[in-house]
Amino acid sequence: xxxxxxxxxQVQQQEKDPIRAxxxxxxxxxxxNEEDALKYVQNEVERNMGLEQKNSGDxxxxxxxxxxxxxxxxxxxxxxxIPLATGGSRGxxxxxxxxxxxxxxETIIEHMMPQINESSLNEKQRLIATYIVGNLDNWGYLTRxxxxxxxxxxxxxxxxxETSEVEEVLKVVQDMEPAGIAARDIPECLLxxxxxxxxxxxxxxxxxxxxxxxxxxxxxxxxxxxSMGITVEDVSTIITKEIHKxxxxxxxxxxxxxxxxxxxxxxxxxxxxxxxxxxxxKIPDLYVxxxxxxxxxxxxNKDKLSANETxxxxxxxxxxxxxxxxxxxxxxxxxxxxxxxMAIIDxxxxxxxxxxxxxxxxxxxxxxLQEKTGRDQSVLSRATSNxxxxxxxxxxxxxxxxxxxxxxxxxxxxxxxxxxxxxxxxLRNIISEEDKQHPLSxxxxxxxxxxxxxxxxxxxxxxYREEMKINPAKVRKEHFKTND
Numbered sequence: 001x002x003x004x005x006x007x008x009x010q011v012q013q014q015e016k017d018p019i020r021a022x023x024x025x026x027x028x029x030x031x032x033n034e035e036d037a038l039k040y041v042q043n044e045v046e047r048n049m050g051l052e053q054k055n056s057g058d059x060x061x062x063x064x065x066x067x068x069x070x071x072x073x074x075x076x077x078x079x080x081x082i083p084l085a086t087g088g089s090r091g092x093x094x095x096x097x098x099x100x101x102x103x104x105x106e107t108i109i110e111h112m113m114p115q116i117n118e119s120s121l122n123e124k125q126r127l128i129a130t131y132i133v134g135n136l137d138n139w140g141y142l143t144r145x146x147x148x149x150x151x152x153x154x155x156x157x158x159x160x161x162e163t164s165e166v167e168e169v170l171k172v173v174q175d176m177e178p179a180g181i182a183a184r185d186i187p188e189c190l191l192x193x194x195x196x197x198x199x200x201x202x203x204x205x206x207x208x209x210x211x212x213x214x215x216x217x218x219x220x221x222x223x224x225x226x227s228m229g230i231t232v233e234d235v236s237t238i239i240t241k242e243i244h245k246x247x248x249x250x251x252x253x254x255x256x257x258x259x260x261x262x263x264x265x266x267x268x269x270x271x272x273x274x275x276x277x278x279x280x281x282k283i284p285d286l287y288v289x290x291x292x293x294x295x296x297x298x299x300x301n302k303d304k305l306s307a308n309e310t311x312x313x314x315x316x317x318x319x320x321x322x323x324x325x326x327x328x329x330x331x332x333x334x335x336x337x338x339x340x341x342m343a344i345i346d347x348x349x350x351x352x353x354x355x356x357x358x359x360x361x362x363x364x365x366x367x368x369l370q371e372k373t374g375r376d377q378s379v380l381s382r383a384t385s386n387x388x389x390x391x392x393x394x395x396x397x398x399x400x401x402x403x404x405x406x407x408x409x410x411x412x413x414x415x416x417x418x419x420x421x422x423x424x425x426x427l428r429n430i431i432s433e434e435d436k437q438h439p440l441s442x443x444x445x446x447x448x449x450x451x452x453x454x455x456x457x458x459x460x461x462x463x464y465r466e467e468m469k470i471n472p473a474k475v476r477k478e479h480f481k482t483n484d
Contacts, residue, residue, distance in 0.1 A: 022328060026336070030336065030382035037283060049289065050319030052286070053284040054287070109136075121172060136251055139249040140182070140189075142170070148378065148381070179250060191209055199242060201237070266389035268352060268389050275353065279334065288320055289323070343373050344401060347362060347369075356396065361419040361421045423454055426449060427468070431465075439473040445465070446461045
C-alpha cells in the first residue's frame with residue numbers, strides 16, 4: 001500500500017508540473033502590456049531553438065483582431081492619500097523632503113534581484129521576494145496585499161503559500177536597498193528609513209511618524225509638542241534635521257519606473273447602441289520548429305537509442321514542450337483578456353454608450369467579474385492591472401472602471417446603489433465651490449452629501465477626499481492664505 005501511494009504521488013506530481021508551468025507563464029504574460037508580452041516572447045524565441053515565429057513582415061504591424069459585439073490613470077503628484085500640502089518634492093507644506101534626484105539606467109527589479117539572490121532566503125522565499133519586487137510601483141511602494149501575493153503564488157506556481165510567509169519575506173526585502181523600499185504607505189516608508197539611521201533626532205522622529213503622522217502631515221506642530229512634552233521649536237528641528245532627510249519615493253530614481261509609456265491593450269468603438277471590442281495582437285504567430293519535431297519523431301520511432309541519442313531526445317523533448325507551453329499560454333492570455341473585457345463592457349455598457357460619463361458607472365469589483373466570468377480573482381486582477389483601453393473619448397485605465405457601491409436615495413425616496421465614483425464627483429464639486437476662506441470640514445462635506453441623498457459617514461468622506469488627493473480643510477485654508 002505504501003508503495004502504491006508513493007507511485008500515485010509521483011504521477012500526480014508529473015500531471016501537475018505542466019499545469020503549474022502553464023499557469024506561471026500565463027500569469028507572467030498577463031502582468032504586462034502588449035510590449036511586455038512581445039518582449040517576453042522574443043526572449044523565449046531567442047532562447048529556445050525549438051520555437052520559431054512566422055516572418056511574414058513586421059510583427060508590430062501584424063494584427064490578429066478579436067472583435068466582439070456587444071481601460072491606471074494615476075496622478076503621482078499626491079502622497080498615497082496622505083496630504084502633505086504643497087511645495088516639497090513630495091508635496092509637503094513648503095517642506096523640502098529628501099529625495100534621490102539622480103537617475104540610473106538600472107531598473108528597480110535589476111537593483112533588487114542581486115540582493116535577493118545573495119540573501120539567506122531559501123528557494124521558496126526567493127520566489128516570494130521576486131513576487132514582492134514585481135509588485136512595486138513607480139515610487140517603490142508595494143501595490144498588492146500580502147494575502148493577494150500568497151494567492152498569486154498558489155495559482156501561478158501551484159505553491160501553497162500562507163500570508164504569514166509573505167509577511168516574513170517582506171520584512172527581509174524592506175531591509176534591502178534603497179532604504180524604504182516595499183513599504184505599503186508613507187509612514188511605513190519613513191519608518192523603514194529611520195530605523196537605519198542613528199542621529200540625536202532619530203528616536204523622536206520615529207515617535208512623530210509613528211504616533212503623530214496626521215499632525216505632521218497637517219503641520220500641527222503645537223499638538224505634537226504638547227503630546228511629546230517638548231517645544232514647538234524642538235519639533236521643527238526634529239522635522240528639519242531628520243524627517244526631511246528621508247525620501248518618500250525610494251524607487252523613483254530607477255529606470256522604467258516613472259515614465260512608462262501607456263500602451264492600450266484594448267480598442268473600443270461605439271457605433272449607435274453597439275459597443276465593439278478589438279484586441280490587436282502584436283505578437284507574431286509561433287510554431288514548433290519542423291526540424292526539431294521531425295528529429296524528435298525519428299528518435300521516438302527508434303527501438304534502441306544510444307546514450308547520446310537519449311540525451312538528444314531529452315533536450316529536444318524539453319524544447320518542444322516549452323514551445324507548446326508558450327503557444328498555449330499565449331492563446332489562454334488572449335482568451336482571458338477577451339473574456340474579461342467583454343464582461344466589463346457588459347457591466348459598464350451605459351458608461352461606454354454615454355461617451356465615458358462617470359455618472360453612468362455602476363459599482364464593479366473583481367468579485368463581480370469573477371461571478372460573471374468564472375475566473376479566479378487573481379487572474380482577473382492581472383488581466384486588468386496596468387491595462388488601458390483606447391476609446392472615442394481617450395485612453396482610460398481599466399482600474400478606473402472599478403468601484404464599490406454606496407446607497408443613494410433619490411428625490412422620490414427610491415433607494416439605489418451607485419458607484420463611489422459618482423460620490424467622489426459630487427464631493428469634488430462641493431469642494432471646488434466652497435468658500436475658500438472658510439473651507440468645509442469633513443463633517444460639513446458629509447452633511448452636504450447626506451442632503452443630496454448619499455448614505456455616507458464622515459470617515460468615508462475623509463477616505464474619499466484623501467483618495468482624490470485633496471487636502472483637509474485646514475491645509476486648504478492655509479494654501480488660500482499663502483496664495484492670496
